[in-house]
Every structure is written in structure tokens, then in C-alpha cells.
Amino acid sequence: MTPPVKSPGAVALGPARDLLWSAVGAGDEHRAATVVLDALETTADAETVLLDLIAPVQAKVGAEWAANRLTVAQEHTATAIHERVIAVLAHRPECRGGTPDGPRVTVACVDGEWHALPARLLAEVLRLRGWRVDFLGSHVPTPHLIAHLHQTGPRAVALSSSIPTHLPTAHTAVTACQAAGVPVIAGGAAFGPDGRYARALGADGWAPDARSAAAVLARGLDRPGPPGVDRGLDDLPHLADQEYTIVAATTHQLVKQTLADLEDRFEPLRGYTERQRRHTAEDLAHIVEYLATSLYVADEDLFTRFILWTADILTARGVPARGLDPALDLLALQLKDFPRACHTLARAREALGHRTPPPKTPGPGKPA
Known part of the structure; x- marks a missing residue:
């Protein structure tokens, strides 16, 4: 980056x-x-x-x-x-900042994205630089975003997302804005360390930080073509294999079966409290969501980075990260007819095998 x-x-x-x-x-x-x-x-x-x-x-x-x-x-x-x-x-x-006759820009978080502070920082920087900014805040449903664009006619839209699992929703927002004739600059950690997912989803621009985004907007983004033209239909041809669609649609079933089977593979789970089991189910749900997103953008590294990050998070909280490997194996058994999913899971398991655990750190309020 x-x-x-x-x-x-x-x-x-x-x-x-x-x-x-x-x-x-x-x-x-x-x-x-x-x-x-x-x-x-x-x-x-x-x-x-x-x-x-x-x-x-x-x-x-x-x-x-x-x-x-x-x-x-x-x-x-x-x-x-x-x-x-x-x-x-x-x-x-x-x-x-900002002036009534300055160029107009809309800054918003994609639907489901509650981390609004990066977008707020960008909005304030743009105001200071003379833009007329409509800051819509967090979690903006795409239909409401498009209605706003039709009402205000901004020069561009700045879309923010921090969580990669929102990328399919971001894709919908990008293509809808472009269909309305408004170009899109994407920003936030969700779009990858070098903006690779912004490009994959067909965004008209990407920036790693607010200053860079302001510079890109100052240079100008090309409008995406006449209103009504949807450029996003062919952005991700690999989706034709339906792996993303099926994994996303069966998340609940995959989590439920993996949790049940994990008791035979991971002995500590048998002694978990109800609260610990609930947290484990939540972790499994996140794993499946990231797997689905990885399939959506056809990037195995996205999933591997998440698994390694999850291992570090579990380790920092005193939870055995070794439970991730059998969980990934059990998911692969359920998804044995999906080659991209199985290969993605295998890559993540291999990375786990070469992982060096971070040093243990004290919990909140505990002395080092």
C-alpha cells in the first residue's frame, strides 16, 4: 500500500x-x-x-x-x-469550507457498513478544499443512495467500506451509481491493500487515504457513460460457476453442520460453555462469509489474510487458534463439489501451518 x-x-x-x-x-x-x-x-x-x-x-x-x-x-x-x-x-x-457554487460530491458508506469515521474524515477534507459535500454517513441502502444522486446530481460519489464481506453490496452500489451516470471513487480497507477489489468491481477510481482521494477527485473522474448503462454485469465472469451464490445461501447450514462435527475433531469444544459455543458459531459464520466474499472477487488471498488475522485475534484472547484447522477441513468436506472453495480453504490451512503466533499480550486493564 x-x-x-x-x-x-x-x-x-x-x-x-x-x-x-x-x-x-x-x-x-x-x-x-x-x-x-x-x-x-x-x-x-x-x-x-x-x-x-x-x-x-x-x-x-x-x-x-x-x-x-x-x-x-x-x-x-x-x-x-x-x-x-x-x-x-x-x-x-x-x-x-465548501461554497454554495463549489463542485458537489456525495460521500457515503455502503449498505451494512457502520464504520463511518474514515468517510467522515474524507468529507471534512473535501469541505476544507472547497467541495460542496453531502455526507450520508454509515449504512446507506443503495436505493436511497441512488435517489439522492438523482435529486442532487453530484460530480462524483465516494464510497467507503472497511469490511471485505461488504464487497458484493459495494459492487451493487458501484454499478448502480454508474448506471445513474455518476462516477465512483472507492476507499477503505475492504477494497484491498492496493485497491485491487475496487478495480475488480469496476470502480472509476480508488485512493488509499483522504488526501489521495481528494487529489483524485480534483483531477476528475470520467463519467461512466450514458445514464442507464450498467457496466458491472461482466466485471466478474467467474460468478457463472455459482459457487459464491450457493455458499452465501447455505451459510447457516454450513455453520450448523461444522459446529456439530467439530466436537468430534476438537476436544476442547466439548467443555465449552453456552457462551463460548455461541462465540464459536459466530466465528464460523464470519469464516463462511469471508469464504463467500473470496469466491465473489476470485481472490484466495482475501480469505487467507482473514484466517491468519482471526488466528491472531483468538490467540490474543487466550482461545486456542488450533481449532481453525479442523474447522476449515470440515467446511471443505461439505463443499467437496466446489473446486474454487476447496482450493481456497486448502490455501488457508497451508498458511496456518506456517504461521508464527504473535507474542501473548495482557488483556484489557491487565498489567504487562
């Missing part, structure tokens, strides 16, 4: 990042706002504060949750504080 572009003032924000991290970790919204506003006075550059202060601290929030050093509640609290602090920043007189 291309590293995010930083402004000259970013280096000077190191102490402010430490202070902001301390504030959001303590759930102290007022102290967090003070840190951000003080940084604004120091740098006199709202974009730098947004992208080189708030954004990296939010990224650390996610990393600390993954390492089991923050609870879900602490992660949600930190994110909520950042959202409110951004709102405070946006209403400062020196931070009000």
Missing part, C-alpha cells in the same frame, strides 16, 4: 497524538477536544489535525482492540469521542 501522504506539520503533532490517545483511552471527551483545538491553533491547518492527529490515533484504537488491550466498549467510546471532536472542529469558523 502507498503510505499516507503527510503534511509538513505532521511531525510536530507527535506529543499531541500521545495526549489525544491518553484522553480517548480515559473516555475524556472534553480533554480530547482541548488537545485537538490546541493542535489547531499550533498548526493553523485543520486538514493536518484531521489526518495526522485524529486519524492515526483512531488507527491505534483499532490496533489495540485487535491486540486485546482495549475492550469493545472502550473502542466504541474512543470512536464516539473522535466523531464528536470532529464535529466541534468542523464548526470552528476557520474550518468551515
